[in-house]
Amino acid sequence: MLSGSLLCERLPHARAMCLLECVVEWDENSIRCTATSHRDPDNPLRNGAGLHAVSGVEYAAQAMALHGSLVFSDPAPRAGYLASLRDVKLGAEWLNDFEGLLDITARKIGGDSVGALYAFRIESDRRLLVAGRAAVVYKNRDRSA
Numbered sequence: 409m410l411s412g413s414l415l416c417e418r419l420p421h422a423r424a425m426c427l428l429e430c431v432v433e434w435d436e437n438s439i440r441c442t443a444t445s446h447r448d449p450d451n452p453l454r455n456g457a458g459l460h461a462v463s464g465v466e467y468a469a470q471a472m473a474l475h476g477s478l479v480f481s482d483p484a485p486r487a488g489y490l491a492s493l494r495d496v497k498l499g500a501e502w503l504n505d506f507e508g509l510l511d512i513t514a515r516k517i518g519g520d521s522v523g524a525l526y527a528f529r530i531e532s533d534r535r536l537l538v539a540g541r542a543a544v545v546y547k548n549r550d551r552s553a
Contacts, residue, residue: 424452428470428512431478436516439475443467443510446503446532458502464510464538465493468528471514472544480521487547491523496540506532522546 424445432440445451446459446467453463473488503510510532517525523545530538 424448424450426470427451427453427467428474429509431474434475434478436479438513438515439471439478441467441471441474441512443512446506446510451504454504459504461498461500461503461538462496464498464503464512464530465490465496465540465542467510467512467530468514468526468538468540468542469544471512471528472524472526472542475514475516475526476524476544476546488523488544489547491543491545494541494543496538497536498538499536503530503532503537506535506537508533510537517541519544 427445428441428443429445430442432442434440446463448454451459453459453466469488469490476488500506510530512528512530514526514528517527519525523543525541525543527541528539529536
């Protein structure tokens with residue numbers, strides 16, 4: 409299990425933008441993480457009304473970034489970009505309405521060291537909150553772009 413500062417060191421995010429709390433399990437093709445930051449009134453993605461469910465895409469993107477870091481045995485943060493989102497479904501309007509942990513899963517459908525396609529799900533208290541697919545392109549460390 410990976411958590412705390414060791415988890416955040418693998419993400420290109422700082423302090424409060426490291427939204428995940430723990431990697432529960434992972435293998436070559438998938439990762440499962442948890443988070444409680446959706447309840448934090450100081451969550452950087454939160455607005456005056458709360459934390460909109462579309463913010464779940466960022467939670468999923470961080471899980472995908474962690475997965476890439478673990479699969480490629482790369483402890484240093486490696487930037488990536490969401491190239492596309494498909495079939496995103498929201499099962500709630502606000503993430504902060506849920507007291508339970510966010511359970512974030514990402515399953516790699518295909519990819520290589522250049523990019524990957526993932527299916528993702530975010531649930532809390534056995535309720536589907538956000539689901540979809542994302543194409544991720546990894547930034548090449550040898551280029552400045």
